[in-house]
Amino acid sequence: MPDYSIIIQNISKSYGQVKALTDVSFQVEHSEIFGLIGPDGAGKTTLFRILTSLLIPDSGVATVEGFDVVKSYKQIRQITGYMPGRFSLYYDLTVEENLNFFATIFGTTIEENYHLIRDIYVQIEPFKKRRAGNLSGGMKQKLALSCALIHKPKVLVLDEPTTGVDAVSRKEFWEMLAKLKEQDITIIVSTPYMDEASLCDHVALIQKGKIMTIDTPAKIIEAYPDPLYKVSGPNMFNLLNQLRNFPKAKSAHRFGDSIHVAMKGDFGQAEIEDFTKEKGHEEIQVKPVNATIEDSFMALMNTNNDK
Amino acid sequence: MTNKPIIKVENLVKKFGNFVANDHLNFEVYEGEIFGFLGANGAGKTTAIRILCGLSTPTSGNLNVAGFDIYKQTELIKRNIGYMSQKFSLYENLTLKENIRFYAGIYGLSSKEINKRMDNLLETLKIGDLRDKLIGSLPLGWKQKLAFSVAIFHRPRIVFLDEPTGGVDPITRRQFWDLIYQAANDGITIFVTTHYMDEAEYCDRVSIMVDGRIEALDTPAGLKKTYKVSNMDEVFLKLARAS
Numbered sequence: 213m214p215d216y217s218i219i220i221q222n223i224s225k226s227y228g229q230v231k232a233l234t235d236v237s238f239q240v241e242h243s244e245i246f247g248l249i250g251p252d253g254a255g256k257t258t259l260f261r262i263l264t265s266l267l268i269p270d271s272g273v274a275t276v277e278g279f280d281v282v283k284s285y286k287q288i289r290q291i292t293g294y295m296p297g298r299f300s301l302y303y304d305l306t307v308e309e310n311l312n313f314f315a316t317i318f319g320t321t322i323e324e325n326y327h328l329i330r331d332i333y334v335q336i337e338p339f340k341k342r343r344a345g346n347l348s349g350g351m352k353q354k355l356a357l358s359c360a361l362i363h364k365p366k367v368l369v370l371d372e373p374t375t376g377v378d379a380v381s382r383k384e385f386w387e388m389l390a391k392l393k394e395q396d397i398t399i400i401v402s403t404p405y406m407d408e409a410s411l412c413d414h415v416a417l418i419q420k421g422k423i424m425t426i427d428t429p430a431k432i433i434e435a436y437p438d439p440l441y442k443v444s445g446p447n448m449f450n451l452l453n454q455l456r457n458f459p460k461a462k463s464a465h466r467f468g469d470s471i472h473v474a475m476k477g478d479f480g481q482a483e484i485e486d487f488t489k490e491k492g493h494e495e496i497q498v499k500p501v502n503a504t505i506e507d508s509f510m511a512l513m514n515t516n517n518d519k
Numbered sequence: 520m521t522n523k524p525i526i527k528v529e530n531l532v533k534k535f536g537n538f539v540a541n542d543h544l545n546f547e548v549y550e551g552e553i554f555g556f557l558g559a560n561g562a563g564k565t566t567a568i569r570i571l572c573g574l575s576t577p578t579s580g581n582l583n584v585a586g587f588d589i590y591k592q593t594e595l596i597k598r599n600i601g602y603m604s605q606k607f608s609l610y611e612n613l614t615l616k617e618n619i620r621f622y623a624g625i626y627g628l629s630s631k632e633i634n635k636r637m638d639n640l641l642e643t644l645k646i647g648d649l650r651d652k653l654i655g656s657l658p659l660g661w662k663q664k665l666a667f668s669v670a671i672f673h674r675p676r677i678v679f680l681d682e683p684t685g686g687v688d689p690i691t692r693r694q695f696w697d698l699i700y701q702a703a704n705d706g707i708t709i710f711v712t713t714h715y716m717d718e719a720e721y722c723d724r725v726s727i728m729v730d731g732r733i734e735a736l737d738t739p740a741g742l743k744k745t746y747k748v749s750n751m752d753e754v755f756l757k758l759a760r761a762s
Contacts, residue, residue, distance in 0.1 A: 375685060509689055
């Protein structure tokens with residue numbers, strides 16, 4: 213068995229003038245959940261299409277379970293399960309027919325690998341005679357995942373499976389992934405939701421075709437460079453605008469019901485309290501706070517833009 | 520924000536065959552308010568929004584949007600609202616200027632007025648140099664911000680935003696909310712849906728739909744207090760998962 217499930221070395225890809233990926237390199241361990249986190253247009257889909265042999269890179273090498281994604285494309289298609297960002301099953305076929313179709317193409321049967329999809333499929337099995345086009349969003353997602361799994365892939369490639377999905381279904385989907393991981397399947401998943409990073413073993417933060425950082429979520433948070441404080445008060449809109457122009461602060465971003473303020477150098481809580489008092493705010497609460505992946509992402513975006 | 524209702528919904532029911540998509544909805548939205556309209560997939564949000572925009576007729580109920588009746592005055596409603604869908608809706612192969620002229624023209628603005636407002640907009644956003652660029656060539660973050668600016672270009676009284684920030688990077692997402700606050704400050708009522716629960720905190724009030732009904736409606740602080748949790752994510756999970 214190779215050391216890593218997926219190895220990506222110096223992959224670049226352009227569409228005409230547009231550089232979709234620039235010199236991307238990283239490895240994914242066996243049976244881990246690896247998250248590729250970044251906004252639309254970051255290059256996530258391009259990279260996944262290369263990994264599944266659907267697109268050829270301009271330069272660089274990538275292997276999945278030891279197979280080169282260009283030369284050994286036939287093997288790649290056998291060992292990967294791919295769930296594209298857009299629902300790509302047959303609307304006119306029923307739930308059961310779709311699943312059967314994918315099983316047959318890969319020379320297997322639903323029965324043979326039923327254990328892999330059982331937890332997911334039982335939830336849609338009552339609707340197995342329904343056409344895929346008439347399923348709700350959450351059910352479509354479960355069917356797509358079942359179809360990607362039915363040939364018992366070694367590697368599962370999931371392109372934004374939770375985009376446009378509500379908070380409850382998102383949570384359920386990640387619970388399913390955690391269970392799949394126990395079946396010795398490597399999972400590489402992309403998402404624009406920063407809060408999903410903490411559910412991955414390793415994450416790569418990607419922006420404009422470049423990897424900004426790769427590590428465990430905990431280490432990325434640990435590497436956050438500045439002292440960070442959580443500030444809240446009655447007039448959030450004014451408070452935010454003033455803190456953005458606070459010379460002793462590096463950045464001020466809204467986070468739910470509070471503002472995260474990153475301070476320069478040795479400045480800290482006392483300076484924030486003085487500043488808000490000076491601006492006429494009362495009942496302001498200031499306390500130190502741990503960074504989140506979203507804080508890290510924004511700090512890295514700014515660093516990269518400055519370059 | 521005022522205490523004057525600009526949207527009034529009484530006993531809104533919408534059925535598709537035997538399926539009840541909206542089950543006796545009752546709520547009001549105030550002028551200048553940022554109103555978050557949340558719910559799980561399939562809870563009935565899109566159905567309600569289509570009705571409020573005059574695109575679909577309710578099965579029963581009394582509804583008034585921007586002072587107009589939802590049954591008899593849908594054309595007047597459409598003229599007084601703006602709408603931005605989750606799918607990018609500007610024309611990629613038209614320039615920024617052409618897109619603005621097109622949309623503003625549909626709403627019947629004069630050329631003179633369009634040019635005046637366009638100069639204003641480009642100056643405010645500091646993007647005068649993008650005027651003659653094809654929309655398709657602009658960065659994604661800009662596209663969303665421009666789609667919003669175009670949606671309120673005719674100065675509607677209400678703007679409906681359907682998941683406006685899906686897939687957008689975290690900095691652009693926050694800049695987008697700056698635009699929303701600015702518009703609300705200028706008196707435009709904001710009716711917004713989102714799957715980002717931190718954004719629910721940015722709303723003045725939030726309603727949460729579950730299975731066709733409004734299960735909760737309050738300020739974010741009020742909801743957190745009622746359900747004894749620390750953030751909106753937990754409020755949402757408690758309500759939507761209970762079903």
